[in-house]
Amino acid sequence: MNIQPYKNTRRIIIEPGEFYVSTQQEVISTLLGSCVSACLYDPITKVIGMNHFLLSQQHNQKKNVIITQAGRYGVHAMELLINDMLMRGATKKNMKAKCFGGAEILHTAFEKKDHCSIGEMNVSFIKEFLTFEKIPIVASSLGGKIGRNIHFMGHDNSVYMRKIDQDLERQIQKEEKNHLNKNLINQKEQTQNTSTNRIDFW
Numbered sequence: 001m002n003i004q005p006y007k008n009t010r011r012i013i014i015e016p017g018e019f020y021v022s023t024q025q026e027v028i029s030t031l032l033g034s035c036v037s038a039c040l041y042d043p044i045t046k047v048i049g050m051n052h053f054l055l056s057q058q059h060n061q062k063k064n065v066i067i068t069q070a071g072r073y074g075v076h077a078m079e080l081l082i083n084d085m086l087m088r089g090a091t092k093k094n095m096k097a098k099c100f101g102g103a104e105i106l107h108t109a110f111e112k113k114d115h116c117s118i119g120e121m122n123v124s125f126i127k128e129f130l131t132f133e134k135i136p137i138v139a140s141s142l143g144g145k146i147g148r149n150i151h152f153m154g155h156d157n158s159v160y161m162r163k164i165d166q167d168l169e170r171q172i173q174k175e176e177k178n179h180l181n182k183n184l185i186n187q188k189e190q191t192q193n194t195s196t197n198r199i200d201f202w
Contacts, residue, residue: 009154016175019051019077021084025155031164032101033147033172036122039098040081040135041157042090049085050152053077054176055121065125066132074125082133098139098159099126100150105173118180119143147172 001020002013011027012020016035020028028050030037041048055065055074066075086092102123116124123142130137139159141148147164164172 011151014050014052016052016054017077019049019081019084021047021049021081021088022154023047023088027154028152029150031147031149031168031172033103033105033169033176034101034117034119034122035176036099036101036126036142037150038078038081038126038130039100039150039152039157039159040085040095041098042085042094043096043157044094045089045091046154047085047088047090048152048154048157049081049090051077051081053122054180055118055125064128065121066128074122074129078129078133092133092135095135096157097130097135097137098152098157099130099137100141100148100159100161102126102142103144103147105145105147105169105176118176 001015001018004011004013006027009024009026011029012022013029014020015030022028023046026048028039028048030050030052032052035052035054037050037052039048039050053074082092082095085095102119104117104119120143126142127137141161147169149162149164149168151160152158153160
């Protein structure tokens with residue numbers, strides 16, 4: 001997490017695996033490739049929050065991604081964000097969401113015809129999760145082939161987005177690859193405490 005001055009307030013830049021909640025008129029920013037960010041806000045209490053997550057593996061399209069092993073990380077990321085917002089005074093019934101990311105820029109060597117890409121899986125997850133939690137998505141830019149740079153504005157709950165260039169996209173691909181491998185390593189260690197699990201990319 002990186003904090004920078006921005007006009008009369010602060011800009012908080014979050015990385016994969018992080019989230020940030022505020023009751024101030026701050027700006028929360030992040031860069032997204034295959035990852036997804038949920039920008040949640042309570043328009044009554046003025047609490048805002050954003051996360052940045054990448055599900056840890058792929059799943060078969062026939063399964064509900066929320067209940068798969070891959071979905072566990074996303075559920076954890078969303079629960080952390082929502083619970084922190086509730087602690088700051090937000091009310092779940094008032095929450096609204098704006099969702100971004102899930103581009104198809106990260107592909108794994110075990111991707112098969114009957115599996116989603118990482119980006120598609122992240123998009124499916126966030127839609128399923130928010131529907132289950134009855135939090136409406138009032139705006140979104142999900143999927144596609146190009147990464148995004150987003151800025152969540154605390155003073156009016158707007159989100160400014162721009163597509164990223166190829167150089168920045170390559171940087172994000174590298175970061176997401178490292179983050180995905182880290183998730184798989186942690187997952188393997190927690191279940192079997194064996195040697196490192198690795199994914200090859202093309």
